[in-house]
Amino acid sequence: MMKKYLIYISLLGAPLFWGQGKMTETSVYRHNLALSEQENKAMAFDADISLSEAELLLDKKISGIRKQLLSDTESKKISLYNSSFNELKPLIEDSNLFQLLQTMPKGGLLHTHSGGITDVKWIISRVRKYQESYVYDQKDNDQFIFGQLAFFEKGKVPAGFVSLDKKLASSPGFEKELQDLLTLKRDHLCSYTDYWIEFEKRFKRISLLLPYRPFFKEYYLKGFQDLIKDKVQHVEIRYIFDELYDFEHGKYPLKTSITDLQDILKQIHQSDPQFTLKLIYSSFKFLDNESIGKQLETAFVMKKEFPDMISGFDLVADEAAGHDIRFFEKSWAKMDELHKKYGVELPLFLHAGESNSALNENVLDVALLNNKRIGHGLNLIYFPKTMEQIRKQNKLVEVSPISNQILGYVSDLRNHPARVLLSNGIQCSINSDDPSVYGYTGLSYDFWTTLVYWELDVKALKKLVFNSIQYSSLNDNEKKKATAYLNQQWNDFVQKANRQFN
Ligand SMILES: [Zn+2]
16 A cells, blocks of 8 residues: 555656645655665565564664674774684674674574584594594695594504694694694685685595594584584584494494484483484585486485485585586486485485686576575576576575685675675575584574674564574474474573663
């Protein structure tokens, strides 16, 4: 009704009013501006959210806290926009806004990787407790790299490896050096680093640790506990399957990692029964069709046996160096056949558009495939037709702001492409990708950046949080329970935050 009335005024009303003085002209102009504002807001991703009185009050408070933060940093001449996450991390941790966000329920973490979820300092301190832990302290070669960690049986230690505990005890500076070798920092926005080469070295340095069954169990238990502490109730891991092993039994079948994870969940459920987990079977973009075909078959076998644990399939690694999604056309063509053979569906959750180049067209492929969610989608904004398709198909984009800055895709986070997606009605969720490699745990840091740099309000924040459950791979029953839990947590948070921040 309001819209029609305003259109009527703008088309017919204005000439009538012209004779009636300047005040009326101004008011028509104001009306049109209000209409324009309203129409823009109606296209945004969070247009369907309306806030309660308590949420509106919290919104005012958060907006005040944000303003205070901006004026404080300005008076101290700290450049929020031209500093890297690593430079700002201490400031973030000291801020009221961060303390508030730590208490905010986050819903689900939909995009993270099996090698990147647990705190690096913890990894070093835990691994050194195993007598059988070693570190490579020679120059990089084809097989091993400096700082690579591993477990070996006594008498079977390859040349170049030394006892981790002894090395840490004998060289006081080595612990800090090892921490730096396991984390990727973008210390200055202007210095040159080949980020993906350095990034992949970080994964290589811990790659031999994770399949060792005793450590595997500790690693995931700690990872889940960290998430729960940061108010994350659900996680979906891009999971690289590997056969677990120990020195008594040798290798275990592939499915042992799933049954072990189920045991860890049982343990977690004693104190946090709401916590849920899904695995997205992941392989690599640099493999060929034959290998990916085999991986797909294995993924279907696993999904059939563990339908509640495996949700879908993804291909990871640097998009600029690996194959395009269309290179695997033959493999995608087999999906229907595999679906019939195993009687289960295996949707895709592909990384696509983790790039600044319009020559990378992976986002075009995900719009055509049975692809539920998109990892990153940074260059989606260069393909308006595809953006429209993704919006209509209601496929969520998993956004990881800090990861995008550290890997060099965005410098000033105010210019993050996700802002364009959100204002155009594309659904997104906030993610941490590989927080352990970036030197943090949880999701609060990523939410902090969206509040500060994207000027989000409580309405947007709420939508992002609830999206992470709505677009999760939880089944209908699980989703219902998870949403009820999140609602209750969210309302508690709003009440407490309103009391705490006056
Ligand atoms: Zn990722």
